[in-house]
Amino acid sequence: LEKLKQDVKSLKRKRDAMLDREIKIRNDLNSGNVQNAATYRLPLAVLPPQNLSQRQVLPSEAEVQRLKNIARIKQKLQAHALCHGVTSLRGENNETKFIFDPYVGGKPFGPFVLRLRFIRTQAVLRGHTLPHAVPTRSLYTEYFEDAEDHSEQLAPFIRSVAKHLRAFLSRKQQCDQLRQRFAEDIREFQAANHCTAISFSLCLKDEDNEEQIIVSIDMIYDRDEERPKPETLKVTFDPPHIEEDDIESVKE
Numbered sequence: 001l002e003k004l005k006q007d008v009k010s011l012k013r014k015r016d017a018m019l020d021r022e023i024k025i026r027n028d029l030n031s032g033n034v035q036n037a038a039t040y041r042l043p044l045a046v047l048p049p050q051n052l053s054q055r056q057v058l059p060s061e062a063e064v065q066r067l068k069n070i071a072r073i074k075q076k077l078q079a080h081a082l083c084h085g086v087t088s089l090r091g092e093n094n095e096t097k098f099i100f101d102p103y104v105g106g107k108p109f110g111p112f113v114l115r116l117r118f119i120r121t122q123a124v125l126r127g128h129t130l131p132h133a134v135p136t137r138s139l140y141t142e143y144f145e146d147a148e149d150h151s152e153q154l155a156p157f158i159r160s161v162a163k164h165l166r167a168f169l170s171r172k173q174q175c176d177q178l179r180q181r182f183a184e185d186i187r188e189f190q191a192a193n194h195c196t197a198i199s200f201s202l203c204l205k206d207e208d209n210e211e212q213i214i215v216s217i218d219m220i221y222d223r224d225e226e227r228p229k230p231e232t233l234k235v236t237f238d239p240p241h242i243e244e245d246d247i248e249s250v251k252e
Contacts (some may be wrong), residue, residue, distance in 0.1 A: 133194035
């Protein structure tokens with residue numbers, strides 16, 4: 001009975017405090033003098049005591065360290081995603097999606113998606129939207145066919161796919177820029193085998209006379225490289241013998 005009386009008194013005090021707060025809020029609204037939200041809080045005396053079981057339990061030192069490690073890993077993953085343009089997320093049917101968003105020459109490309117499903121220690125290739133220039137299935141066979149634990153080969157495989165993708169996009173971008181820059185001078189242009197064998201001819205005309213020089217350029221690239229292979233750049237002239245001044249013009 002005594003406990004019931006105390007509860008009734010507490011409820012009356014809380015009701016009075018709520019009525020006072022309501023009147024204060026109404027008056028402040030009518031006068032246009034609304035104050036900070038903390039001003040309208042109920043007094044602690046009318047609030048129910050906090051249950052010990054509901055009090056916040058501080059994390060242990062081990063849990064704090066674990067949170068720090070998770071934060072560091074997330075920072076590294078974010079930096080990796082920004083630098084390499086690769087992120088991953090869990091998709092449907094226990095699949096893991098690797099999303100490639102490379103930047104080439106300041107221009108974004110993608111997203112391209114590669115889907116893997118992990119069954120025990122094996123990674124199964126489920127599909128992808130990568131360009132045909134990226135030998136995805138060949139790379140999958142190269143990295144996973146003879147590996148017992150696929151988890152050790154996952155990172156190298158993803159890096160290789162990303163490198164092939166960026167290399168192809170870069171080569172294609174170079175070809176497009178070359179066509180645009182020398183649109184009036186290009187006679188022939190070929191980019192075979194996913195832009196790994198490039199050949200083109202430029203017609204350079206002398207402004208003072210009607211003479212012209214045909215410069216033919218051939219370049220070979222590896223499929224995972226953005227620049228030509230060493231010693232594969234070939235330049236030929238028609239006519240084959242030109243003056244020194246013309247050679248300097250060609251270099252420019």
